Amino acid sequence: MSKPSVLITGASTGIGAVYAQRFAQRGHDLVLVARDKAKLAALAERLHQEYGVAVDILPADLTQSDDVATVEARLRDDTKIGILINNAGIAQSGAFAGQTADSIERLIALNVTALTRLANAVTPRFVQAGEGAIVNISSVVGLAPEFGMSVYGATKAFVLFLSQGLNVELADKGVYVQAVLPAGTYTEIWDRAGIDINTLPQMMEAGDLVDAALVGFDRRETITIPPVQSASSWSSLDAARQALIADINQAKVAERYQSA
Numbered sequence: 001m002s003k004p005s006v007l008i009t010g011a012s013t014g015i016g017a018v019y020a021q022r023f024a025q026r027g028h029d030l031v032l033v034a035r036d037k038a039k040l041a042a043l044a045e046r047l048h049q050e051y052g053v054a055v056d057i058l059p060a061d062l063t064q065s066d067d068v069a070t071v072e073a074r075l076r077d078d079t080k081i082g083i084l085i086n087n088a089g090i091a092q093s094g095a096f097a098g099q100t101a102d103s104i105e106r107l108i109a110l111n112v113t114a115l116t117r118l119a120n121a122v123t124p125r126f127v128q129a130g131e132g133a134i135v136n137i138s139s140v141v142g143l144a145p146e147f148g149m150s151v152y153g154a155t156k157a158f159v160l161f162l163s164q165g166l167n168v169e170l171a172d173k174g175v176y177v178q179a180v181l182p183a184g185t186y187t188e189i190w191d192r193a194g195i196d197i198n199t200l201p202q203m204m205e206a207g208d209l210v211d212a213a214l215v216g217f218d219r220r221e222t223i224t225i226p227p228v229q230s231a232s233s234w235s236s237l238d239a240a241r242q243a244l245i246a247d248i249n250q251a252k253v254a255e256r257y258q259s260a
Contacts, residue, residue, distance in 0.1 A: 004082020004132075005054075007031040007075060009062060009118065012039035015137065015182070016087040018210040020047060020055075023083075029054040031081060033071055033088070035061045062088050062114035063106050072121035082129075084122050086115045086136045089155075096150045104151055111155035116162060123166075123175065130174035135217065136163045140183045140227065143237075156181075160223070167222045176220055180213045183227035 006023045010016035012034035020030055024047040032040050037059040044055035058074060060067035075081060089111045092103060119134050126132025141147050142156030163179035170177060184203035209226055216224030225234055 002080075003028045005029040005031060005078070005080040006083040006085060007033065007058075007071075007078075007081050008085040008087060009033045009071070009114075010088030012036045012043060015206050015210060016085070017043055018206045019085050019087060022210055022214060024051040024053045024055070027051070027053065028083070029056075029080065031056045031058055031074065031078070033058045033060050033062070035059065063109045068114050068117050072117060075118060075122040076125060079125070079129075081122070082126075082131065083133045084118060084135065086118055086134065086159075088114065089137060092149065092152045095148070099151065107151055108155060111152070112158050115159060119162070119166065123170065126175045127170065127173045132174070133176040133178070133217070134163075134166065135178045135180060135213075138163065138179045138181045140181050140225065142181070164222065178213075178217055178221060179223050180209075180216070181223070181225040181228075182209050 003026070006019075006028045008016050008019050008023075008030065011020050011030075011032035013036075016032075016034065020032055020043060024030060030044075030047065030053060032044055032055060034040050037057065040057040040059060044057050047053060048055050058071060060071050062068055062071070075084065090107055092099065092107050115136060119136070122132065122134065126134075136159050138159040139153070139156035141149050141153040142158075142160050145153060147153060160179050160181065163177050166175075166177040182204065204227060212226035213224050216226075223234060223238075228234060
């Protein structure tokens with residue numbers, strides 16, 4: 001049987017470009033999405049020459065609704081696409097009080113709205129086929145408001161929650177959903193956010209991050225957090241969350257909030 005094609009957003013550099021190389025190496029045809037047409041074309045040509053796979057490019061700015069619609073149409077109509085890598089994203093520097101309405105809107109448009117729309121575009125077809133995979137790139141920042149990246153972290157917390165919710169809805173329909181939570185990774189995202197990487201602690205190489213994420217992908221993990229050293233850390237957090245849910249009684253105010 002032929003392998004499914006893989007559509008990757010944010011594919012021209014960094015994590016997305018590494019995903020493209022790794023899936024090409026595995027023999028998958030690719031559809032590469034990013035703003036920079038020249039970089040996409042160069043990457044597509046190199047991957048085709050090295051691995052003999054078919055590589056289409058789809059230049060798009062996913063902060064723009066019309067461009068998102070173009071990618072949505074490809075996901076709905078191209079039945080060869082069986083894997084979506086929702087990787088495109090931007091970071092944001094500076095305190096919340098100093099951020100502009102335009103910068104916040106752009107951040108949410110890419111990190112939340114575009115990611116959700118693309119997943120939504122492909123899901124009905126995957127459900128009908130009884131197979132398919134969606135990989136959403138979140139971040140450990142979504143677990144840590146203490147890191148001081150409030151809006152960015154909130155978008156990544158959304159991606160984590162969305163992935164968990166989609167897994168609940170879609171796992172028994174044959175659709176696999178994975179959230180990948182990197183920590184700091186050497187990519188162009190820092191430059192674009194105006195953050196000097198020389199001021200940051202040592203980070204992970206994009207290749208190491210993607211290789212670890214693919215181990216989780218092959219194991220069909222729902223949540224893959226390559227920089228967390230102990231698997232029990234996440235297991236304990238998730239168990240505590242489920243215990244909290246079990247403690248909810250929506251018909252009764254907790255005793256500590258009741259008047260004397």
